Amino acid sequence: MELLYKSTRSDETVKASEAILKGLASDGGLFVPVSLPKLNVSIDELAKMSYQETAYAVMKEFLTDFTEEELKNCIAKAYDSKFDTEQIAPLVKADGAYYLELFHGSTIAFKDMALSILPHLLTTSAKKNNVKNEIVILTATSGDTGKAALAGFADVENTRIVVFYPKGGVSPIQEKQMVTQKGNNVKVIGIKGNFDQAQSGVKAIFGNKELEKEMNEAGFQFSSANSINIGRLVPQVVYYVYAYAKLYAEGEIAKDEKINVVVPTGNFGNILAAYYAKNMGLPIDKLICASNDNKVLFDFFTTGEYNKNRDFILTNSPSMDILISSNLERLIYKIAGASSEKNSELMSSLAKDGKYEITADMKAELKDFYGNYATESETAETIKSIYDATGYIIDTHTAVAANVFKKYVKDTNDTTKCVIASTASPFKFTRSVMNSIDAKYDAMGDFELVDELSRIGNVKVPNAIEEIRNANVLHDTVCEVEDMEKTVKEFLGM
Numbered sequence: 001m002e003l004l005y006k007s008t009r010s011d012e013t014v015k016a017s018e019a020i021l022k023g024l025a026s027d028g029g030l031f032v033p034v035s036l037p038k039l040n041v042s043i044d045e046l047a048k049m050s051y052q053e054t055a056y057a058v059m060k061e062f063l064t065d066f067t068e069e070e071l072k073n074c075i076a077k078a079y080d081s082k083f084d085t086e087q088i089a090p091l092v093k094a095d096g097a098y099y100l101e102l103f104h105g106s107t108i109a110f111k112d113m114a115l116s117i118l119p120h121l122l123t124t125s126a127k128k129n130n131v132k133n134e135i136v137i138l139t140a141t142s143g144d145t146g147k148a149a150l151a152g153f154a155d156v157e158n159t160r161i162v163v164f165y166p167k168g169g170v171s172p173i174q175e176k177q178m179v180t181q182k183g184n185n186v187k188v189i190g191i192k193g194n195f196d197q198a199q200s201g202v203k204a205i206f207g208n209k210e211l212e213k214e215m216n217e218a219g220f221q222f223s224s225a226n227s228i229n230i231g232r233l234v235p236q237v238v239y240y241v242y243a244y245a246k247l248y249a250e251g252e253i254a255k256d257e258k259i260n261v262v263v264p265t266g267n268f269g270n271i272l273a274a275y276y277a278k279n280m281g282l283p284i285d286k287l288i289c290a291s292n293d294n295k296v297l298f299d300f301f302t303t304g305e306y307n308k309n310r311d312f313i314l315t316n317s318p319s320m321d322i323l324i325s326s327n328l329e330r331l332i333y334k335i336a337g338a339s340s341e342k343n344s345e346l347m348s349s350l351a352k353d354g355k356y357e358i359t360a361d362m363k364a365e366l367k368d369f370y371g372n373y374a375t376e377s378e379t380a381e382t383i384k385s386i387y388d389a390t391g392y393i394i395d396t397h398t399a400v401a402a403n404v405f406k407k408y409v410k411d412t413n414d415t416t417k418c419v420i421a422s423t424a425s426p427f428k429f430t431r432s433v434m435n436s437i438d439a440k441y442d443a444m445g446d447f448e449l450v451d452e453l454s455r456i457g458n459v460k461v462p463n464a465i466e467e468i469r470n471a472n473v474l475h476d477t478v479c480e481v482e483d484m485e486k487t488v489k490e491f492l493g494m
């Protein structure tokens, strides 16, 4: 049966491949599946499956207009030797929980789980819908997404990718990762401005109808790789199913035993994927949403009011420094009884006043969610205490989740087994991680710290880091904010 996707703000309804191509609905809403499909395989079958086989079993339920061959092709191209383990997403048991390591892809953060497959889903969708234009991905990045998108799209046929980052506004390792990116279809540009200006610049280019026409004449069209695309959400459902099946296969849980999951959350994409997995029938009990000092979501789960009117706090878990969690709209739509009217009202209020409040009925629908947050010092203490107790070293984002897990257990005495989404390698945030373990490390240089982390944690330095040690800078374009559009056109030879 065909599964269609509907906008959260109107009746606009499209097929999966169209939703992937469009990204956002025409009315500004997000595409959601009209109903959430059920898992069609038993846990015993899943227990025997590889990551790729699990991906097919889950994704075929969502992307029903893809043929078996098309989908299996996308999966095979995405989850290959780019990952440094055949398990793709291994589970590590430590300190009373199971860490689901989502950082074994090319940029050593969890964005790789979806961004390694999105380019293939996108080009397949383009073919299916007779799109002849070359797809041009345009992204503004504050660090992580840009590199993951570059790595995903590099040398993918019929695509080009342009990434803008604030020159001087990302970490030295992040910048080095981006400016050394190989690929004949990639362009990395530093702008003389901050991240907000980069993002506004990209939005302006997307919204320029005149440019759209010119692009079309030249055989190009823009698309976006950001986290509201269902082509990023659906692949994220897979690893929750995979983790559950692995726990069962290894005898850690009994058949149908419920587990909890803890997710370090920013844009609400990763935890929403866990919620979708639960709705598909996976035995997940509680969805534990972990925030850093930007605790909009904790306040929302506690009070029922979403309020972004507050100071933006820069933390050591920067990928969670977010005040508008875009993917939350999909949950709001669902708990509003799949009502695009109600959801639109709340989203207008968010756009206008920076806040909205849900009804008591809607709040009751959130009973399986638990929210809490970790301060900067709690995050650092958590890294240190888990390292001291077990030798296992986690990154700052994962540490936020580990800290919230402890708070949850203390609050509830719930002893349900728990999977913690481990979203970045500690090597990606080496300095913050090492400073948490001992202040003396602050005196060391970046790569010296990398080697020290490898030594004390007894883990190999990931390829992603080794590669940039001596890599050549391939991108040195810097432009004024006003010249972003011009720079894109130059790259496209227009």
Ligand SMILES: *Cc1c(COP(=O)(O)O)cnc(C)c1O
Pocket (backbone or CB within 6 Å): 109, 110, 111, 144, 227, 264, 265, 266, 267, 268, 269, 270, 271, 319, 320, 397, 423, 424
């Ligand atoms: C993006 C990101 C997150 C937040 O994920 P969301 O899906 O946006 O909630 C957490 N940790 C890391 C390392 C990330 O890169």
